[in-house]
Amino acid sequence: MSSAEDTFISHLIEMRDRLLRAVVAVAVLFVCLFPWAEDLYTLLAQPLINKLPQGSQMLATGVVSPFFIPVKVAMMTAFLIALPYVLYQMWAFIAPGLYQHEKRLGVPLVIASVILFILGMAFAYFLVFPVVFGFLASVTPKGVNFAPDISDYLDFVMTLFLAFGITFEVPVAVVLLVKMGMVSVAKLREIRPYVIVGAFVVGAIFTPPDVISQFMLAMPLWVLYELGIIVAALITKPKPEAESDYVPMSESDLDAELDRIESEQAESPSSEPK
Numbered sequence: 001m002s003s004a005e006d007t008f009i010s011h012l013i014e015m016r017d018r019l020l021r022a023v024v025a026v027a028v029l030f031v032c033l034f035p036w037a038e039d040l041y042t043l044l045a046q047p048l049i050n051k052l053p054q055g056s057q058m059l060a061t062g063v064v065s066p067f068f069i070p071v072k073v074a075m076m077t078a079f080l081i082a083l084p085y086v087l088y089q090m091w092a093f094i095a096p097g098l099y100q101h102e103k104r105l106g107v108p109l110v111i112a113s114v115i116l117f118i119l120g121m122a123f124a125y126f127l128v129f130p131v132v133f134g135f136l137a138s139v140t141p142k143g144v145n146f147a148p149d150i151s152d153y154l155d156f157v158m159t160l161f162l163a164f165g166i167t168f169e170v171p172v173a174v175v176l177l178v179k180m181g182m183v184s185v186a187k188l189r190e191i192r193p194y195v196i197v198g199a200f201v202v203g204a205i206f207t208p209p210d211v212i213s214q215f216m217l218a219m220p221l222w223v224l225y226e227l228g229i230i231v232a233a234l235i236t237k238p239k240p241e242a243e244s245d246y247v248p249m250s251e252s253d254l255d256a257e258l259d260r261i262e263s264e265q266a267e268s269p270s271s272e273p274k
Contacts, residue, residue, distance in 0.1 A: 120168030174228025
């Protein structure tokens with residue numbers, strides 16, 4: 001077996017080991033959280049429960065939904081708690097193949113990505129959910145009991161969690177694009193009007209059809225885009241001393257250099273072809 005095949009197999013083995021460690025970490029946390037699965041779902045559903053009409057409750061239309069939905073919430077919570085460890089295993093696998101400057105950039109970006117994603121979920125839970133569910137409860141027609149299904153509710157909040165989590169990753173994406181040379185800071189500033197329009201389009205797609213919730217997604221997206229431009233401009237700013245290294249030659253220096261080259265050519269023996 002060749003050395004290349006040995007290296008490939010060793011990388012596969014290392015990837016398997018690190019994947020197993022990540023899966024075991026999530027599984028252990030899930031087992032620990034399983035007894036509190038119902039409490040976790042109640043905590044997740046609290047923004048909607050607070051906005052339900054008096055005497056109304058959430059429904060479970062599926063036969064196994066009362067069991068599996070809280071279990072899903074416990075599993076997703078376990079993954080979220082274990083996310084730093086999972087990302088560390090990924091980083092430990094790819095880090096040996098990176099250059100030193102890539103490692104210096106990668107660690108802060110990974111940490112910032114985790115923090116920003118969690119901040120996006122927290123923003124959705126504490127600020128957006130009360131507004132959205134209050135709006136939905138207020139526009140319910142008379143004679144209709146506003147009692148959402150727990151499965152539909154989980155799908156809805158996961159969509160919003162994902163939308164706001166990805167939205168809060170905009171600064172990381174902007175910095176990566178600039179550092180990879182795919183776009184310049186000046187270009188990012190130039191396309192700012194299109195980004196603002198796109199932010200409100202995204203807000204209209206991923207939020208209910210009320211103006212407030214659309215603004216609550218579009219405005220952070222715009223602000224975080226501006227933050228990404230500021231950070232990218234700071235870390236890619238050229239050093240002033242690098243620009244002052246070159247001093248152009250004066251005309252007298254240039255004439256002296258040309259005279260020196262001509263004298264050297266005149267003194268050198270000419271080679272005639274045989």
